[in-house]
Structures are given as structure tokens and as C-alpha cells.
Amino acid sequence: MKTRPRPTRKPNGAKRSAPRARVRPISRVLIANRGEIALRVLRACREMGISPVVVYSEADRDSLPVRLADAALCIGPAPVRSSYLDVDAILRAAHEARADAVHPGYGFLSENPGFAQACEDASLTFIGPPPGAMRLAGDKVEARRLMERRGVPVIPGLLERASDVAAIAAFGRTNGYPIILKAAAGGGGKGMRVVRAEADLEAALRAARSEAKASFGDDGIYAEKFMDNVRHVEVQILADAYGHAVHLGERECSVQRRHQKLVEEAPSVALRPADRERIGEMALEVVRACGYRNAGTIEFLLDAQGRPYFMEVNARIQVEHPVTEMVTGVDLVRAQIEIARGDELGPRQDRLQSRGWAIECRVLAEDSANGFRPSPGRVAALRLPAGPGIRVDTALQPGDEISLHYDALIAKLIAWGPDRMQAIARMRRALDEFLIAGIRTTLPFDRALMADTDFVAGRLDIGFLDRALPRLSAAFREVGPEAEVAAIAAAVRATEEVLRPVPQENGVGLSPWVTAGRRAQMETRALRRTQA
Amino acid sequence: MRYVARVGEREFRIEVAPRGGGRFTISLDGKTREIERRGDGVLHLLSIDGGAREVTVVRDTGGPGGAGNGRPAAQREAVYCVTVAGRPYDVRLLDPLRCQGAAARPAVEGPIEVRAIMPGKIAALLMGEGQAVRSGQGVIVVEAMKMENELAAPKDGRITRIRVRPGDTVEAGAALFTVE
Numbered sequence: 001m002k003t004r005p006r007p008t009r010k011p012n013g014a015k016r017s018a019p020r021a022r023v024r025p026i027s028r029v030l031i032a033n034r035g036e037i038a039l040r041v042l043r044a045c046r047e048m049g050i051s052p053v054v055v056y057s058e059a060d061r062d063s064l065p066v067r068l069a070d071a072a073l074c075i076g077p078a079p080v081r082s083s084y085l086d087v088d089a090i091l092r093a094a095h096e097a098r099a100d101a102v103h104p105g106y107g108f109l110s111e112n113p114g115f116a117q118a119c120e121d122a123s124l125t126f127i128g129p130p131p132g133a134m135r136l137a138g139d140k141v142e143a144r145r146l147m148e149r150r151g152v153p154v155i156p157g158l159l160e161r162a163s164d165v166a167a168i169a170a171f172g173r174t175n176g177y178p179i180i181l182k183a184a185a186g187g188g189g190k191g192m193r194v195v196r197a198e199a200d201l202e203a204a205l206r207a208a209r210s211e212a213k214a215s216f217g218d219d220g221i222y223a224e225k226f227m228d229n230v231r232h233v234e235v236q237i238l239a240d241a242y243g244h245a246v247h248l249g250e251r252e253c254s255v256q257r258r259h260q261k262l263v264e265e266a267p268s269v270a271l272r273p274a275d276r277e278r279i280g281e282m283a284l285e286v287v288r289a290c291g292y293r294n295a296g297t298i299e300f301l302l303d304a305q306g307r308p309y310f311m312e313v314n315a316r317i318q319v320e321h322p323v324t325e326m327v328t329g330v331d332l333v334r335a336q337i338e339i340a341r342g343d344e345l346g347p348r349q350d351r352l353q354s355r356g357w358a359i360e361c362r363v364l365a366e367d368s369a370n371g372f373r374p375s376p377g378r379v380a381a382l383r384l385p386a387g388p389g390i391r392v393d394t395a396l397q398p399g400d401e402i403s404l405h406y407d408a409l410i411a412k413l414i415a416w417g418p419d420r421m422q423a424i425a426r427m428r429r430a431l432d433e434f435l436i437a438g439i440r441t442t443l444p445f446d447r448a449l450m451a452d453t454d455f456v457a458g459r460l461d462i463g464f465l466d467r468a469l470p471r472l473s474a475a476f477r478e479v480g481p482e483a484e485v486a487a488i489a490a491a492v493r494a495t496e497e498v499l500r501p502v503p504q505e506n507g508v509g510l511s512p513w514v515t516a517g518r519r520a521q522m523e524t525r526a527l528r529r530t531q532a
Numbered sequence: 533m534r535y536v537a538r539v540g541e542r543e544f545r546i547e548v549a550p551r552g553g554g555r556f557t558i559s560l561d562g563k564t565r566e567i568e569r570r571g572d573g574v575l576h577l578l579s580i581d582g583g584a585r586e587v588t589v590v591r592d593t594g595g596p597g598g599a600g601n602g603r604p605a606a607q608r609e610a611v612y613c614v615t616v617a618g619r620p621y622d623v624r625l626l627d628p629l630r631c632q633g634a635a636a637r638p639a640v641e642g643p644i645e646v647r648a649i650m651p652g653k654i655a656a657l658l659m660g661e662g663q664a665v666r667s668g669q670g671v672i673v674v675e676a677m678k679m680e681n682e683l684a685a686p687k688d689g690r691i692t693r694i695r696v697r698p699g700d701t702v703e704a705g706a707a708l709f710t711v712e
Contacts, residue, residue, distance in 0.1 A: 061652070108690070113699065139616065207655070207680055209677075210675065211680065212678075214675070258625075266605065363572065373697055374650055375593070375674070376650065380573075380574040380588070380590045381573065381574040381575040381588050381590075383575075404650045404651060404704075419694040432617075433618070433620055434618070435575070435588065435615065435618055437574050437575065437588035437590050437613070437615060438574070438590045438613075440613070440620070443618075444619075444620060479539055479540035479542065479618070479621065480621060482616040482617065482619065482621070483539035483540065483542050483544075483621060484544060484560065485578065485580060485585050485587065485616045485622055486539055486587070486614040486616050486621035486623050487537035487539055487542075487544040487546060487560075488546065488558055488567065488578070488580065489587040489589050489614050489616070489623075490535075490537060490589060490611075490612035490614055490623035490625055491533070491535045491537055491546040491548050491558070491625065492548060492550075492558075492567065492569055492578070493558055493589040493612060494533065494535060494610060494612070494625055495533040495548040495550060495556070495590070495625070496550075497591075498533060499550060518535065520533070521536050
């Protein structure tokens with residue numbers, strides 16, 4: 001990427017409209033997000049000599065992004081509606097911090113065209129797509145219609161928001177079950193429900209509507225034919241303000257639980273070079289159709305024969321962007337900022353090459369041994385893995401409180417290797433080094449997955465995890481070989497808790513030895529009573 | 533100090549005698565060993581029989597999401613979340629002073645109260661009072677973190693009481709239903 005536009009270069013015979021008019025220097029970026037993605041953006045800013053400022057909720061006041069930023073402004077209490085989703089509070093903070101640009105990260109306001117517009121209206125450069133393209137990409141129903149007109153294959157579906165159950169039931173009867181309900185305004189798996197029979201439709205629609213309303217403030221739902229046995233493959237694209245666009249290859253995201261991606265990789269074992277070119281070209285057609293600019297992702301489903309179907313456009317930087325960065329060497333967040341300030345796109349399509357293999361495990365504060373239920377709490381100890389080919393994107397610090405107010409993603413572990421097997425070997429090694437105490441995480445699940453025969457063979461589709469979970473949980477629920485050591489460790493800790501002198505009100509505690517001696521006598525009596 | 537420790541299906545009888553300076557004499561199922569604990573805080577090294585194992589020990593305070601939920605209060609043991617070489621183990625420690633009169637093995641008899649593991653909103657009731665349930669069967673759907681979660685019966689039995697209605701907002705720890 002060049003730091004300045006070079007108006008003399010005219011690749012592909014593209015016509016240039018005075019590029020300098022679109023140059024908007026950026027010197028201070030307000031990061032309207034939290035956690036690992038806030039830190040990721042902050043790092044890109046630092047490397048570009050741009051001053052990063054962050055906003056934070058009261059729950060995040062000691063977080064790593066707050067500590068590392070040039071300035072940090074509190075925008076409200078922990079609940080997202082009164083902080084990270086509060087447009088006015090964020091714009092006020094941007095003004096106060098004298099920022100000239102806003103990076104929304106992912107989630108929160110990142111795909112809210114109203115927010116993008118409000119930034120532009122306040123003379124702040126929004127680091128993302130223009131509001132119009134975002135509106136189009138965000139309306140899943142409108143986007144599908146447009147693609148169909150452009151000759152991009154789409155999955156059979158309702159071409160409008162469903163007004164009531166009857167409309168969807170009619171669609172189900174015509175196309176056959178299963179069908180999938182999706183939030184018209186949504187993404188990230190929220191508001192999605194697979195319906196396998198008409199009898200389940202009403203309950204599923206109600207659940208999808210309430211989730212969509214809670215996540216996006218819009219309970220619009222549409223329906224698509226649900227395809228089993230398909231892969232979720234997506235293409236990363238970059239497009240600048242001068243009509244140039246490139247694709248950076250695909251990501252395989254088929255390992256999903258309840259439509260939430262858990263593990264992603266680049267490239268996909270399912271694509272041959274010719275398929276890659278074709279799906280990349282298809283993604284660029286989508287970009288042109290929407291007038292898209294900045295970084296984005298075009299999601300496809302790949303059927304068993306390898307035929308791609310357009311699914312949707314994600315108008316933001318994605319959680320799984322690091323796997324693309326690892327194999328292409330392109331810094332996507334840096335590219336976002338460069339495009340937003342009016343630089344010309346640096347990488348040419350014919351120079352972009354994918355090298356090796358990268359895999360990402362999302363580490364969630366969820367108890368994988370107990371139905372992935374949320375596991376809030378305090379991070380009592382933390383050791384991050386490192387070494388060859390390993391990247392960890394996380395804002396986690398020992399002592400951090402994991403709150404139920406926010407997404408459960410606490411870290412992303414990315415492993416790169418010259419080929420898929422070496423990437424897996426590095427991932428296994430890194431997972432063994434990774435230590436988080438105080439909360440339950442999905443690390444045991446990730447370890448079991450990396451040892452799974454089907455995963456290792458790359459036999460993946462979006463139903464893979466549902467089928468594999470029973471055998472995976474058997475692996476990670478099994479009591480490990482060192483139960484005895486664990487029991488001793490707990491007993492030693494319990495003993496030390498007893499021995500710790502308890503301060504009395506006058507400041508003088510009983511000697512721990514006295515406490516221990518009295519206790520031993522009481523135990524003996526208690527045991528005798530129990531046995532009697 | 534004497535404990536009965538349960539890890540999964542396994543049970544150990546442990547006696548811990550502190551020797552000072554992080555040293556302990558342990559008697560485990562009758563076998564005596566010398567242990568040294570090095571390092572402060574949660575993460576430390578446990579030197580056992582000459583080999584050092586890296587362990588973390590965190591007491592589960594029974595808060596939201598903890599392993600202590602859904603068990604009868606009278607038999608609640610101390611639960612420690614332990615990792616050895618990065619692998620997690622849930623250790624349930626029975627302290628003889630706290631289970632006087634109770635059998636050492638916790639039975640799943642009597643009523644069990646299920647509480648909310650996190651703040652949320654009641655999205656739906658799947659069962660009604662008086663209905664028979666099997667262990668693992670969903671009873672209440674709670675919406676939290678923008679996702680709906682089913683709360684299941686902790687054992688076979690009958691639902692004797694449901695304390696919430698759809699639309700209610702509940703705090704973590706709030707009693708939701710009782711299975712007997």
C-alpha cells in the first residue's frame with residue numbers, strides 16, 4: 001500500500017476521477033469498540049503514526065485498550081445500549097478528543113448505516129464502507145435481489161421480509177423443509193433458526209424475531225432454503241475510492257455451533273485454484289454491484305459439488321480476518337484506514353499470493369463441557385502461547401472481570417504453518433501452552449477438535465460440529481490422567497485457606513497453628529460421629 | 533486437615549499436614565508423600581515425588597455459571613477449579629466439618645432448586661408445575677447475551693414449583709424452579 005495516491009497510475013485502463021479530492025488525512029482515530037478488536041485497531045494506528053483514542057464503558061475502565069490509548073473517554077455504564085451503542089455519546093467523545101476519524105471494529109455499530117452517516121455528518125471519516133453501500137449490504141433481502149439480477153447464483157429464498165407466519169409457511173411448502181429463518185438486518189448468527197417442519201415454524205419465528213430485535217433493533221425476518229452438507233466459504237475483498245478492487249482469497253468457516261463460527265482457516269481445502277479464481281471474481285462482481293468500498297467479506301455457501309451460492313455481504317472487518325492476514329501478508333486494518341483516508345489500493349490482484357495455511361480458534365468464556373454456557377468471572381491467571389507461527393489477538397489481562405454484558409469472545413489464537421498439517425501441529429502445541437484460570441473457556445473443546453479425525457482430514461460442512469460434538473465432548477469430559485494431582489492441589493489450597501490467620505477486630509488473629517490444632521481435634525470427633 | 537476429594541467418578545481420601553515454608557506431608561488413600569508448593573497466587577508449581585507439576589487452583593465461589601448450581605444446598609461441597617499441565621479438573625472437596633450427619637456420598641434425593649446462572653429474561657416456559665421431567669430435559673428458556681438458553685432439569689422427578697413467568701427479568705442466582 002502506498003501512503004499517497006498516485007494519480008498517474010492507470011491499471012486495467014480504469015478511468016480516474018481527480019483522486020486528490022478524495023484525500024482526507026487522518027491523524028487521530030476514535031475506536032468505538034472494546035476488547036481484542038479495539039486493541040487490534042489501536043495497534044494498526046500506532047504503526048501508522050496515527051493517534052488512537054478509545055471510548056469505554058464503566059466495566060472496561062481498566063482494560064488494555066484504555067491503558068494503551070493516547071486518550072480514553074468513558075461513555076456510560078456497562079450495558080451496551082447505554083455505552084457502545086450510544087451514537088450520541090460516541091460522537092460527543094470523538095468531538096471532545098478532537099478525533100478526525102472513527103473505526104467501529106466489528107459488532108456494535110459497525111454495520112449501522114445511521115452511525116456511518118452520523119459520523120460523516122459530523123465531519124468524521126468513517127473507516128468502513130459508505131453508508132449507501134452498507135445499507136444495501138445490510139439489507140439481506142435487497143442484496144439477494146440485486147445479485148440475482150447480476151447473475152450471481154443465490155440460494156432459493158423469500159425475496160422480501162416475511163410479514164407473517166403464513167408467508168413463510170407457503171415458502172416452506174413450495175421449496176420443502178428444512179428452511180432457515182434469518183434476520184433481515186442481521187449477521188453473526190443472531191436471529192437465525194433452522195426449521196425442519198412446519199409445526200416448529202411459529203415458535204422458531206417468535207424466537208428469531210426476539211433475538212433479531214435484541215441484537216439489531218429490527219425484527220424483520222426472511223426465509224431461505226436450508227442446505228445441508230454445504231460449506232461456509234467467504235471471500236475477503238478490498239476496494240478503494242477509485243474503482244479498484246481485489247480479493248484476498250477465501251476463508252473456510254464451516255466449523256459452527258448455532259451459526260456462530262468457532263474455527264476458521266485460510267485457504268479452504270474445498271477449492272482448487274480454478275474455483276478460487278471463479279469465486280473471487282464472483283465476489284468482485286458483488287462489490288461492483290453494491291458500489292462497495294473499504295474492507296468487506298462476501299459470504300458463500302459451497303454445495304457438495306463445489307458450486308458457490310451468494311449468501312451475504314459483511315460490511316465490516318471480521319473476527320476471523322487474521323487468517324487472511326497470515327497467508328497474504330496484508331494488514332487488513334491498516335488497509336481499511338488507508339482506503340478511508342483516500343489512498344490508492346496498493347496490492348494488485350496478480351501480485352497477491354497466498355502462502356501456507358492459517359487456522360484460528362476462537363477462545364470463548366463459555367463452558368464447553370456444559371453446553372457452552374456463559375462463564376463469567378475474574379481471570380485469576382493467564383499465560384498466552386507464543387513461539388513460531390503463533391499469533392494471539394486478545395485484550396485479556398490477569399484480573400480482568402469477564403462480564404455478561406459483552407460477547408464471550410476473549411481471545412483468538414491463530415497458527416500459521418507452511419501447510420495445513422503443520423498449522424494444526426502448531427495450534428495443538430499452542431493450545432497446550434495456553435492457560436486461563438478463574439473462568440471456564442472453550443480451550444478444552446479446541447484441543448479435542450484439533451485431534452478429531454474428520455477435522456484433520458478437512459471433511460467439513462456446516463453440520464459437522466453438530467455431528468461431532470457428542471464424540472468431542474466425550475473426549476474433553478473424560479477425567480484427565482492427573483486427577484490425583486488435581487485432588488492434592490485442591491486439598492493443599494483448602495488447607496492453606498484454613499491456615500491463613502483471620503484478622504480479629506482488635507487486629508490480633510489466632511495463630512494459624514492454634515487454629516489448625518483445634519480443627520484437627522474437631523475433625524477427628526466429626527469423623528467418629530459419621531462412622532458411628 | 534482431612535478431606536474427601538472427588539474428581540469425576542474418582543474419589544480420594546486425603547490428609548494434609550502442613551510443615552511450613554510451603555511444605556506438606558500428604559497421605560492419599562493411605563500412601564504418604566512429601567509435597568512442596570512453590571510460587572504465590574493462583575498459578576504455582578507442585579513438587580510431588582520429585583517431579584514438578586504446574587497447577588492453578590481457583591475456588592469456585594458458586595457464583596453465576598459456577599459448578600455449584602443445581603445441587604442441593606445442604607450437601608454443597610467446596611468446588612475447586614484446578615488445572616494440571618493446562619488440563620482442567622473440577623475437584624469437589626468434602627470437608628468433614630461441613631458434612632456432619634450427612635452421608636459422604638451426595639444423593640440426588642429431595643428437592644433441587646435451579647437458579648439463574650446469569651441475569652436475563654424469561655423467554656418461555658417449556659413445562660408446567662406438576663409435570664414429570666427427566667434429567668436434562670429443558671424446562672425454562674432464558675434469554676441472555678442476546679441468545680436463548682434452555683435450562684434443564686438437574687435430575688429425574690416432578691416440577692413442584694415454577695417461580696417465574698415469561699417476560700420476567702431475573703438476576704443471577706434467582707430461584708427459577710424446583711424439581712423433586
